[in-house]
Amino acid sequence: MAQINKDIKSYLSNLNYSEIMSVNSNGAKIKFLSAEEKNGVLDDLLLSIDNGGEENILIKLDGKLSMNDINKIINSTETNINPVTNSRNNTISENTSSYLNGENRNVGEFSGIQVSTGVNLVYKQENPTSVKVIADADKLQYIITKVEGGILKVYVDNKGQKNLKFKNISVNVSSPRMDNIKASSGALFTAISPVQENNLSIDASSGAMVKGMFDVSNNAKIEASSGTSIKVGVNAKNVTVKGSSGSDTNIEGEARSAAFDISSGAVCKGENFSADHVEAESTSGASLSVSASRTLKAKASSGGLIKYRGNPEITADISKMSGGTLKPIN
Incomplete structure (x- = not known):
């Protein structure tokens, strides 16, 4: 399973996906990832869920988000009970930095x-x-x-x-x-x-x-x-x-x-x-x-x-x- 997680990270890195933000919820780490935005809109979105054990779930989301929507999500989530990992101290892989x-x-x-x-x-x-x-x-x-x-x-x-x-x-x-x-x-x-x-x-x-x-x-x-x-x-x-x-x-x-x-x-x-x-x-x-x-x-x-x-x-x-x-x- 550890090898699968490494493969997933390598896969995301090769596709140039970057982390928008991450949320810790009841021991699980939820990451929102996206490819590069086009004209202020993100239309290629992934949801990664890591429960800290053997299971790692990767979901492709159907829909679009504007950069304004992303800012609102970040602002609202930071005031929630569940802590948001600030991307300044977090990277998606060794070679790519956080998105926002x-x-x-x-x-x-x-x-x-x-x-x-x-x-x-x-x-x-x-x-x-x-x-x-x-x-x-x-x-x-x-x-x-x-x-x-x-x-x-x-x-x-x-x-x-x-x-x-x-x-x-x-x-x-x-x-x-x-x-x-x-x-x-x-x-x-x-x-x-x-x-x-x-x-x-x-x-x-x-x-x-x-x-x-x-x-x-x-x-x-x-x-x-x-x-x-x-x-x-x-x-x-x-x-x-x-x-x-x-x-x-x-x-x-x-x-x-x-x-x-x-x-x-x-x-x-x-x-x-x-x-x-x-x-x-x-x-x-x-x-x-x-x-x-x-x-x-x-x-x-x-x-x-x-x-x-x-x-x-x-x-x-x-x-x-x-x-x-x-x-x-x-």
Whole structure:
């Protein structure tokens, strides 16, 4: 039987199967294994059960799992009674390292986040503060998490390593405060629960994405540029939104006053964001939609478009000679 177990390990090694995670349950060791993922999906899965005796069961699973599903499984299983063997200290064979690994990081207190270089960051506002990195086990060293000036900075530092490729980079973060969010270079920031703050600043650039719901007592500032995408719900007293360079902003919620400055082919969908007083400017081929209940001050030029919902008192400066347009939403 020992020879059979060696043969199984050799077989898996030759097929390039890697361990996703393992669970110890009542003396049995259960391993989930997979071949290399394709387009973020694992569709070649194996289940290995070793009861510590003579029996070793190998089952091929029928189905697919996305990388997000894998992260959820790892997170939920680690909080279970049965211990999960962290793949940082476990290998499937002598020649292949684990597929994914979760590593808790000790950092100082922070009230802002700066995430970049394609990192997928999931945030929840709660106590205590925690930072957990989930990534290829042999590449955790390249994912930097450090606090400077009250800002948690999360990014990839290749440390001179050429052609460094990740199958997955996900960072789960929680903290009691979050009033400053900056995402760049293809990073994704997602708040999975409503964030409550006195003031808020969101800045997305260079293809990054920001998603979430935010309840702000005073002022909220949102800025998107260079092909980024922002999809947020915001309730605040005063809101300012600036979009440029092909960015796409979708905002819902309400405020007493709101100011929009959209330019250079950017799009801002704010028809479901209701404000008493709105200032709106659209230039250089940008498209902006707003909702105003009392007053609307609109300025459009150079192919800029402003669409509005409601029946506000309007003060307009529309350059029709340069293609500026102002029109109601029917």
